[in-house]
Amino acid sequence: MKTILSQDAANFPGGCYQIILNLAQPVSLAVARLGLLRFPPGFYIYTGSQQRSLLKRVERHLRPEKKIHWHIDYLTVHREFRVTYVLLYPGSDAECELHRSFQKMSGARELHPGFGSSDCRNKCTSHLLYLKTVAEEQLGKWLEQFPSAKLIRIEPGNTAMRF
Ligand SMILES: [Zn+2]
Numbered sequence: 001m002k003t004i005l006s007q008d009a010a011n012f013p014g015g016c017y018q019i020i021l022n023l024a025q026p027v028s029l030a031v032a033r034l035g036l037l038r039f040p041p042g043f044y045i046y047t048g049s050q051q052r053s054l055l056k057r058v059e060r061h062l063r064p065e066k067k068i069h070w071h072i073d074y075l076t077v078h079r080e081f082r083v084t085y086v087l088l089y090p091g092s093d094a095e096c097e098l099h100r101s102f103q104k105m106s107g108a109r110e111l112h113p114g115f116g117s118s119d120c121r122n123k124c125t126s127h128l129l130y131l132k133t134v135a136e137e138q139l140g141k142w143l144e145q146f147p148s149a150k151l152i153r154i155e156p157g158n159t160a161m162r163f
Contacts, residue, residue, distance in 0.1 A: 014051035016092040018102065019061050020044070020085040020134060021075055031074045037112050044081070045108060045129040046072045046116055047099035049092075058086055062154070071116045072128070085139060086152040096122040103129050105142055 021044045030036050050057035060066060061076050062083055068074060075081045089098065102108065108129035116127030136153070143149045 012053060012055040013090045014049075014093075015054045015088065015090040016047065016049045016095045016098055017054060017058055017089065018085075018087040018098065019046045019048070019058070019072070019076075019083055020087070020139075021046070021081045022084045022134075023081050025080060027078065027080050029074055029078065031071055031112075031115065034071070034112060034114050037115075039075075039111070040130070042130055042132045043084070043134040044075065045102060045131065045134075046075075047095050047102070047127045047129075048072070048116070049095040051093060054088060054090060058088070062086075071118070082156065083154045085134075085136075086154060087139065087143065088150040088152065089146055090148050090150075092146070095127070096120060096124050099124060099127050099129070102142065106131055106134075106138070 023039055023041050023044065025041055027039045028036055029039060048057070061072065064077060066073060066077065068077065076083065092098070103110070106129075108131040110126045110128065111130045112128060113125050117124045120127065136151075139151055143151055
């Protein structure tokens with residue numbers, strides 16, 4: 001499957017992003033040095049940053065086949081995890097603040113210490129949050145505070161990003 005971008009990925013600015021994945025049934029998964037992790041059904045919000053080409057990075061996350069490099073890759077290649085939303089924050093370099101304020105706003109929890117935060121300079125416990133449910137209205141409301149942010153809905157079976 002190929003991800004089709006509706007904008008020129010190379011010319012899109014850098015920034016931060018959040019990828020929201022849905023899991024319908026429990027999964028136990030060995031993730032690098034973190035060992036065997038249990039993932040209950042629900043939603044997982046991963047916050048990352050790519051200061052050169054935001055869309056190229058997001059396109060990589062949406063690709064189901066790739067060489068595993070980051071912790072999040074274990075989820076994005078797993079058939080039970082499905083990316084449902086991508087949030088883009090062009091021009092932002094505050095990934096840790098985004099992660100922490102999203103947690104405060106939504107009551108999301110960090111289930112797996114160390115997940116996605118190996119190279120975090122602000123000593124975050126992880127860069128992956130867990131929430132039982134995520135509503136699109138909730139995301140829209142959250143994004144109102146970021147005028148240049150974009151919410152992309154990823155349709156099932158279609159990794160094309162349209163916005
Ligand atoms: Zn951090």
